[in-house]
Amino acid sequence: MKRPITITQAKGRPLLHWAGKRPLESVQFYPAQEKEVYGDKSASEFNKLFWGDNLQVLSHLLQEYRGKVDLIYIDPPFDSAADYVKKIKVRGSVLEAAPQSILEEKQYTDIWERDEYLQFLYERLLLMRELLSDTGSIYVHMDEKRSHYIKVILDEVFGPENFQREIVWDITVLSGFKTIAQNWIRGHDTILYYTKSPKKTFNKLYQSHTEKYLSMFNREDENGEKYLVAHGSKRYLKDVESKGKPFGDVWDDIMSFQQQPTAAENVQYPTQKPETLLERIISASSNEGDLVLDCFVGSGTTCAVAQRLGRRWIGCDINIGAIQTSTKRLNQVISQQLKEKQKGKAVLGFKVLNVNEYDVFKNEVEAKEIVMEMYGIEPLKRSYFDGTLDGDFVKVLPLNRVLGKLDIRSLLKGIGDEMDSFTKKTTTKHGEPVYRERVNIVCSGLELDAQDFLRKENKTGVEVKILDILSDTRDLVFKQHPEAKLKVQVKDKKLSLDVAAFYSPLLMRKLELENTKRLKKEDEAKVSDFRQIVDSVTIDIDYDGKLFNAEVMDLPEKGDVVQGKYEWQYTKKGKYTVAVKIIDVLGEEYFETVPVEVK
Numbered sequence: 001m002k003r004p005i006t007i008t009q010a011k012g013r014p015l016l017h018w019a020g021k022r023p024l025e026s027v028q029f030y031p032a033q034e035k036e037v038y039g040d041k042s043a044s045e046f047n048k049l050f051w052g053d054n055l056q057v058l059s060h061l062l063q064e065y066r067g068k069v070d071l072i073y074i075d076p077p078f079d080s081a082a083d084y085v086k087k088i089k090v091r092g093s094v095l096e097a098a099p100q101s102i103l104e105e106k107q108y109t110d111i112w113e114r115d116e117y118l119q120f121l122y123e124r125l126l127l128m129r130e131l132l133s134d135t136g137s138i139y140v141h142m143d144e145k146r147s148h149y150i151k152v153i154l155d156e157v158f159g160p161e162n163f164q165r166e167i168v169w170d171i172t173v174l175s176g177f178k179t180i181a182q183n184w185i186r187g188h189d190t191i192l193y194y195t196k197s198p199k200k201t202f203n204k205l206y207q208s209h210t211e212k213y214l215s216m217f218n219r220e221d222e223n224g225e226k227y228l229v230a231h232g233s234k235r236y237l238k239d240v241e242s243k244g245k246p247f248g249d250v251w252d253d254i255m256s257f258q259q260q261p262t263a264a265e266n267v268q269y270p271t272q273k274p275e276t277l278l279e280r281i282i283s284a285s286s287n288e289g290d291l292v293l294d295c296f297v298g299s300g301t302t303c304a305v306a307q308r309l310g311r312r313w314i315g316c317d318i319n320i321g322a323i324q325t326s327t328k329r330l331n332q333v334i335s336q337q338l339k340e341k342q343k344g345k346a347v348l349g350f351k352v353l354n355v356n357e358y359d360v361f362k363n364e365v366e367a368k369e370i371v372m373e374m375y376g377i378e379p380l381k382r383s384y385f386d387g388t389l390d391g392d393f394v395k396v397l398p399l400n401r402v403l404g405k406l407d408i409r410s411l412l413k414g415i416g417d418e419m420d421s422f423t424k425k426t427t428t429k430h431g432e433p434v435y436r437e438r439v440n441i442v443c444s445g446l447e448l449d450a451q452d453f454l455r456k457e458n459k460t461g462v463e464v465k466i467l468d469i470l471s472d473t474r475d476l477v478f479k480q481h482p483e484a485k486l487k488v489q490v491k492d493k494k495l496s497l498d499v500a501a502f503y504s505p506l507l508m509r510k511l512e513l514e515n516t517k518r519l520k521k522e523d524e525a526k527v528s529d530f531r532q533i534v535d536s537v538t539i540d541i542d543y544d545g546k547l548f549n550a551e552v553m554d555l556p557e558k559g560d561v562v563q564g565k566y567e568w569q570y571t572k573k574g575k576y577t578v579a580v581k582i583i584d585v586l587g588e589e590y591f592e593t594v595p596v597e598v599k
Contacts, residue, residue, distance in 0.1 A: 004028055005062050007126055011159035016152040018115040024126045027059040032353040037547040038327065039334040039349035047347050049303070049330070050316040051323045052355035054295040057316040058127035060355050061293075065314070069131040070201065070290035073281055073302050075141040075273060076121060118149060124295070125157045131293065132196040137164070137285040140192045141273070147190040158194045167191040169277065170252035191281075203284050206244030207253065213245055247280070254280070269299035269325055278305040286311055289345035300326025307333050310346040321587045327352060328536060328555055335553075351547070367399045371442055371469060383421070384414040385439070392438040393421070403446035403466065408454050415439060415460045422462060438463040445470050482506075482590040484582055490596045495541060495568040495578065502530040504584045531561040535585045541568045543579035543593055550581070570598045 004026035032050065050057045128138060138158070142150055155163065172187035217226040217237040226237040254276045257266050265275055278301050286292060288310040294302035297315035299322065306313040307330060317323055334348055342348075368386075372379065377387035377394050385393040395414065397407055422435040439462055446468060447453075458464055485501040538550035554562045570576070575597050582590040 005059065007130060010126065010129075010157045011162075012156040014156050016118070016149060016156070018118045020115050020119055021122070022119070024123045027055075027062070027127065029063055030056040030060045030355050032057075032060055032355045034351050034353050034547055036327070036352040037349065037549045038331045038352075040338065041349060041547070041549045043347060043349035045312070045347050045349075047303070047307070047313045047350040048315070049297070049300075049323060049326060049350055049352045050314070050355055051318070051320060051352065052316065053318050054316045055124060055127070057355045058124060058131065058295060061314065062127070062130055065131055065291070067131070067133055068291060069128075069293045069314075070133050070136050071282065071286040071311075072128050072132060072136070072138040072293045072295075073141070073278065074128075074139070074294060074296050075271060075298065076124075076296050077117075114149075117146070118153065121150060122153055122157070125153060128293075128295070129157050129196065134197050135199050135201045136196045137200055137202075138194050138196075139167075139281050139285070140194075142190050142192065144186065144188075144190065147192065151192055154192055154194050158196065162195045162197065164193045164195055164200070165249045167193060168250045169254065169256075170250065171256040193285075201285055201287060201290070203287070205247050205280060205284050207247055208244055214240070251277075251280070267299050267325055267329065269322070272299040273301050275301055275305050278302050279309070282306055282309055282311060297326055298322050300329045304329055304333050307337070307346060310344045312347050323352065324535075324583060324587050324589075331550075331553065332555065368396050371396060371399065375442070375467070377442075384418050389440055392440055393418075394440045394442060396442040397444075399444040399469070401444070403441065403443035403450050403468075405447070405450070405453050407441075407443075408450065408457060411439070411441060411464070412458060412460060415462050415464075419460070433461045435462045438465060440465050440467050442467045442469065444468070482582065482584060482588050484580075484590045484592065486580060486592060486594065488578060488594045488596060490570075490598055493570045493573075493598050495566075495570065495596065497539060497566045497568075497578065497580065499534075499537060499562075499564045499580075499582065502534055502582060502584075502590070504533055504586065504588050506588055507533050507584050507586050529561065531564055533584050534562045535583045535587075537562050537564075537566070538581045539566060539568070540579040540581075541570070541576065543577045545577065548579055548581065573598050 005028075006026050007024050009023070030052075032052075035051075037046070050060075125140075132138065138154075140150060140154065151163075151166075167190070169189045169191060170187060171189055172185065214237065217228045217235075217240070219227050219229070221227060221234075227234045228237075229235075254274060255263075257263060257272060257274065263274070266272065282292060282302075282305055289312065291312045291314065292302065292306040293314045295316040297303060297317045300315060303313045303315040303326060315326060317326070330350060334350070337346060338348055371377075372387060372394075375389060375394075377389050377396075379387045380393075384395070386396045387394045395411055397403055397411075422437050424433050425436040426434045428434060441464060443466060446466060451466065454464060454466070482502065482504040484499060484503070487496075487498040487500050489496050536556075537552075537554040538548075539552035540548050541551045543549075552566050552568060554566070556562055575595065578594045578596055580590075580592050580594070584590075
């Protein structure tokens with residue numbers, strides 16, 4: 001086991017305190033596993049897209065990239081007390097017995113206790129500072145609810161002397177005369193700009209001048225040159241006319257996707273930001289060949305713009321849906337660059353990596369939601385318990401690991417804290433209370449002695465029952481992987497591959513749940529053509545068993561369906577392994593390898 005990596009103390013004086021605040025003195029190194037490669041697989045260098053908890057990914061990056069990142073942009077959860085969802089449409093024609101269904105896949109939940117949220121960002125900002133170069137910059141995108149807290153934390157982490165600017169991005173949506181707002185309409189986001197040191201990279205950018213701005217040049221010097229005085233110095237009209245007006249810290253010329261919902265670049269990902277916004281930040285605070293990092297990558301806008309502008313990049317997200325969306329988007333950018341034979345400092349290949357394995361569930365929030373729906377659990381708000389089932393309380397534990405003793409201790413403490421919610425039924429002969437309501441623990445597997453430990457430790461008087469979804473499945477289809485039928489043959493060095501069938505249990509179950517209110521009991525949620533539920537098909541015609549590199553990519557535009565039939569002409573005889581990856585519109589993945597021989 002490698003020694004923990006030490007973390008430098010924050011530069012500024014701690015001005016903000018919260019319950020549970022603790023410094024991040026060291027982190028453990030986490031290994032990464034290369035999973036896929038895209039673009040030019042013979043490249044000498046690759047950009048990187050990580051799937052994993054960004055605390056672990058940032059810890060992993062310290063070993064190679066400490067002090068080497070030139071620019072960081074993050075658009076973290078805003079602590080907005082809302083769940084962000086990705087709207088997903090079944091492709092093509094309507095479904096039988098119901099209109100075309102829109103499914104909502106939970107991307108991440110943005111509901112926090114304030115103290116947990118502040119600690120969450122504090123730890124990650126400390127690691128980001130370690131990764132920044134001495135001339136590096138960081139931009140933190142927030143809304144008005146928590147930006148004041150985060151600014152104080154940034155002062156502590158980077159030092160108040162390295163605060164550069166608070167940028168106001170005008171996102172006002174014109175909504176006519178009617179609005180639900182009961183006071184001033186919220187019309188801006190805040191982007192906090194800090195640097196690692198005063199020795200920063202910054203390229204001043206200019207915008208087209210306006211008549212109102214030009215009218216301010218109302219003085220003339222002895223040569224008849226018009227000028228104005230700003231901040232004690234002269235600024236000449238002829239310079240503005242040739243270069244433009246320098247950008248200030250209020251950006252009102254970039255439209256959000258609320259203002260332009262049908263924009264071509266909009267991939268319908270929650271929290272997606274426009275490319276123009278990132279172009280301005282990346283152009284101003286980095287140069288060609290510099291390294292850009294976004295550890296809340298979302299739809300991949302930062303990495304896509306960095307790729308086009310000739311920067312190297314690293315992206316990260318814990319949500320597999322973000323990784324799949326970003327992979328598809330980035331591959332399209334690189335494919336276009338390769339097609340146009342673009343030169344410069346752009347790296348024309350990238351790898352997808354995992355830090356730790358997240359192969360039990362695709363999405364923890366989604367898994368919890370499905371479990372509660374399958375059992376019929378009624379959600380509870382503002383309670384330690386997640387919901388109720390037949391009058392009893394329910395706690396759903398993390399479903400990506402087994403139930404252990406620490407979980408049981410935490411549960412018993414939670415019961416004790418919520419004892420006022422239980423109804424006393426009777427008492428034992430020793431005077432101990434017995435309560436009417438029971439507590440059900442929902443988990444995914446449990447340690448061997450967990451039941452025995454619970455019996456011995458439970459002194460609450462509340463009966464606790466463990467519901468293990470691995471044994472009590474109740475048709476929990478999210479554990480089932482998609483299935484496909486492939487027809488593969490090689491003749492005269494030509495590979496023919498036909499996706500004859502594809503079935504996704506999770507997707508069909510969600511369709512059933514979505515359409516329940518609209519369907520008659522005798523009807524079923526059906527898809528007339530399986531291609532309607534397929535988002536993409538990619539094929540590696542010479543898979544080496546390690547890195548997946550797709551020579552054939554079927555990435556249909558919005559509303560279109562995949563082809564389903566593919567061909568490839570081999571140039572050499574020999575034995576090959578064909579690898580096929582099919583991803584449905586929920587992000588579920590099917591992967592199969594087929595050996596072929598070219599004679």
